[in-house]
Amino acid sequence: MSRVCELTGKGRQVGNNVSHANNKTKRTFLPNLQNVTLISDSLERSVKLRVSTHGLRSVEHVGGLDNWLKKTSDDKLSPKVRKLKREIGKKQAAQPAA
Template identity: 75%
Template sequence: MSRICELTGKGRQVGHNVSHANNKTKKVFLPNLQNVTLISEKLDRSFKFRVSTHGLRSVEHNGGLDNWLLKTRDEKLSSNALKVKRELKKAMASSEAA
């Protein structure tokens, strides 16, 4: 399983450990990923995602999962999140038509 946030696209970063003697060794910084269940209000369903803690705060700050998915570019979202976004758009289009 890759270490990438499904909602923000945040992945691993590479940097250096720097010792007191200024020796530099490679280090990998991994995002803090959590398995969470987020609820879509418009679809009345819950979805499981692997999200970074930063992404989780961002989703809550922007008004929930539905608003986050509609505002975020498709390139940042995982295939699982894209499926939910398409389903959400379809549900919104059918509710507007009715």
């Protein structure tokens, strides 16, 4: 399982450990990923995702999963979440007509 946020695309970064003697050794900085269950209002069901804490705060700030997916471009999203975004779009397009 890759260590990438399914919503924001945030992944690992590479940097250096720097000692007191100024020796540099490579290291990785991993995102703080959490397994969460988010609720889609339009689909009326819950979805399990692996999301960074930054991404989770962003979803809450915007007002929920549906609003977040509406404003986010597809290139950042994982294939699972892209499919979810299409389902939500279809459902929202069908609701005003019915």
